[in-house]
Amino acid sequence: MAIIEIRGLRKVYRPDTGAPPVEALRDVSLSVEAGEFLAIVGPSGCGKSTLLEIVGGLQAPTSGDVVVAGEPVRGPRADVGIVFQEDSTFPWLTTLDNVKFGLRARGVPAAEQEERARQVIQLVGLRGFERHYPRELSGGMRQRVAIARTLVLRPKILLMDEPFGALDAQTRLLLGNELLRIWQEIGATILFVTHDLIEALRLADRVVLMTRRPGRIKRTVETAAPRPRDERLMASTEMARLANLLWEELREEVGEEGQG
Amino acid sequence: MTLRRKALTLRWLTLLVLFGLVEALPRAGLVRPATLEPASVILGRLMEIIVTGSIPSPYFARTGSPTLASHVSATLGSILLSYAGAVVVGTAGGVLLWRVPLLARILQPYLVVYYALPLFALYPLFILLFGVGFLPIVLLGFCFAIVVVMVNTALGLRRVDEEVYPKVGRSLGLGPAQMYLSIYLPAAAPYVFSGWKLGFVYSTISVVASEFLISVRGLGHVIDRSYRNFETANMYAAILLVIAGVLVANAMLTRLERRLYRRRG
Numbered sequence: 001m002a003i004i005e006i007r008g009l010r011k012v013y014r015p016d017t018g019a020p021p022v023e024a025l026r027d028v029s030l031s032v033e034a035g036e037f038l039a040i041v042g043p044s045g046c047g048k049s050t051l052l053e054i055v056g057g058l059q060a061p062t063s064g065d066v067v068v069a070g071e072p073v074r075g076p077r078a079d080v081g082i083v084f085q086e087d088s089t090f091p092w093l094t095t096l097d098n099v100k101f102g103l104r105a106r107g108v109p110a111a112e113q114e115e116r117a118r119q120v121i122q123l124v125g126l127r128g129f130e131r132h133y134p135r136e137l138s139g140g141m142r143q144r145v146a147i148a149r150t151l152v153l154r155p156k157i158l159l160m161d162e163p164f165g166a167l168d169a170q171t172r173l174l175l176g177n178e179l180l181r182i183w184q185e186i187g188a189t190i191l192f193v194t195h196d197l198i199e200a201l202r203l204a205d206r207v208v209l210m211t212r213r214p215g216r217i218k219r220t221v222e223t224a225a226p227r228p229r230d231e232r233l234m235a236s237t238e239m240a241r242l243a244n245l246l247w248e249e250l251r252e253e254v255g256e257e258g259q260g
Numbered sequence: 261m262t263l264r265r266k267a268l269t270l271r272w273l274t275l276l277v278l279f280g281l282v283e284a285l286p287r288a289g290l291v292r293p294a295t296l297e298p299a300s301v302i303l304g305r306l307m308e309i310i311v312t313g314s315i316p317s318p319y320f321a322r323t324g325s326p327t328l329a330s331h332v333s334a335t336l337g338s339i340l341l342s343y344a345g346a347v348v349v350g351t352a353g354g355v356l357l358w359r360v361p362l363l364a365r366i367l368q369p370y371l372v373v374y375y376a377l378p379l380f381a382l383y384p385l386f387i388l389l390f391g392v393g394f395l396p397i398v399l400l401g402f403c404f405a406i407v408v409v410m411v412n413t414a415l416g417l418r419r420v421d422e423e424v425y426p427k428v429g430r431s432l433g434l435g436p437a438q439m440y441l442s443i444y445l446p447a448a449a450p451y452v453f454s455g456w457k458l459g460f461v462y463s464t465i466s467v468v469a470s471e472f473l474i475s476v477r478g479l480g481h482v483i484d485r486s487y488r489n490f491e492t493a494n495m496y497a498a499i500l501l502v503i504a505g506v507l508v509a510n511a512m513l514t515r516l517e518r519r520l521y522r523r524r525g
Binding site for chain 1: 424425427428430431432433434438442446447449521
């Protein structure tokens with residue numbers, strides 16, 4: 001059974017400045033299987049982030065509904081974790097306290113907080129940086145802290161909104177591989193928003209391509225290629241075909257935007 | 261580190277040059293002693309006042325109280341009272357401005373012109389309403405300091421709303437109280453603290469200036485009377501005392517800020 005069911009989702013923003021309403025999403029339907037790694041790609045401003053925030057319960061849809069684990073979403077759920085694009089680590093807390101933040105808020109006993117936080121810090125490769133403040137860490141390390149802060153709550157579903165968007169190419173590649181390793185270790189379902197087609201194909205089981213605004217689902221491609229998908233595999237005929245196909249579709253969207 | 265050291269060196273150097281100028285100009289006869297006494301004389305007088313605990317002044321010996329403690333306690337008391345009020349009410353008011361956007365919209369033009377108004381021009385009104393003594397001085401200090409605290413608090417909280425932190429808090433399932441204490445408070449702290457620091461300066465300015473006009477005690481009164489009686493060294497010594505007080509208070513607030521900011525959330 002699907003762990004996430006999105007049916008007929010529509011989102012319209014009505015600015016209180018009196019500007020005309022903006023339709024961000026139109027008739028989006030999608031189901032995600034438990035344990036799946038699903039990537040969502042699309043031109044910027046296509047409503048990918050909006051979709052993710054609706055699934056995460058941070059925004060309400062205008063119409064349509066989202067069902068997670070059999071229950072309609074009405075707000076943030078304890079078993080859904082979100083990782084944001086921008087640096088979201090709390091600058092006033094150390095790595096360890098950042099990671100413990102959600103546990104503390106949920107009233108987990110101190111000893112358990114400590115143990116779970118240290119485990120996850122180890123998992124994301126930040127051992128030795130427990131006492132550092134975010135300003136003493138690189139952008140990639142801060143994003144690891146943010147991921148750890150979410151993972152420590154053991155979410156069944158991980159929503160990631162361009163989590164590596166602000167990082168350089170090498171760090172992206174490295175963190176992508178680590179994310180796959182972690183995903184295989186914890187067995188969560190991942191919804192991964194990105195504007196990078198290759199990143200999407202390298203990581204996901206299924207890639208959903210969205211149109212420009214109002215965002216609809218244009219095309220879905222699946223790949224069963226074994227992981228890790230290194231440079232050689234990514235250059236193989238099959239992957240190149242998928243990448244080209246997605247690229248053509250995406251170019252249409254960006255091109256139309258340019259003409260309009 | 262080198263920049264820090266350079267800045268520190270230059271800072272002391274400017275002080276030294278200033279000291280030299282203040283020393284040289286009166287001694288060379290370029291400035292009248294009624295305007296400026298040599299720096300060494302001023303510092304010597306300051307030391308004398310602190311050590312003996314009284315102001316060596318024929319005027320104060322004759323009319324007022326010459327003891328330093330009575331003036332310092334008057335000024336310090338007025339500043340602390342007005343400042344405490346401004347911090348408590350101003351911070352709460354800032355939270356209110358942030359929570360009620362309509363209120364912020366209504367008050368915005370008033371808040372913008374507030375510091376352009378000569379609040380001191382209203383001191384006769386304050387005397388009329390509250391009499392002579394501590395009360396009008398404390399109230400003027402409170403009025404002068406509260407708006408900067410309020411505006412900075414509201415600004416800081418609004419900035420937090422533009423950041424990703426509240427979203428993170430909600431996604432982690434925080435309740436309203438936890439959102440305030442664990443997200444908004446620490447995230448807005450740098451702004452709130454700059455409001456608090458400015459508030460202290462404003463409070464001090466207001467209290468010392470009010471003492472010029474409507475008090476028979478306090479460092480402001482000492483500055484004013486010394487000036488009128490040509491006791492220039494006394495005047496500058498009292499000014500230095502005020503400056504030292506502000507520097508100490510600022511350092512204490514900075515320390516408090518660092519401690520809170522580094523505190524475990």
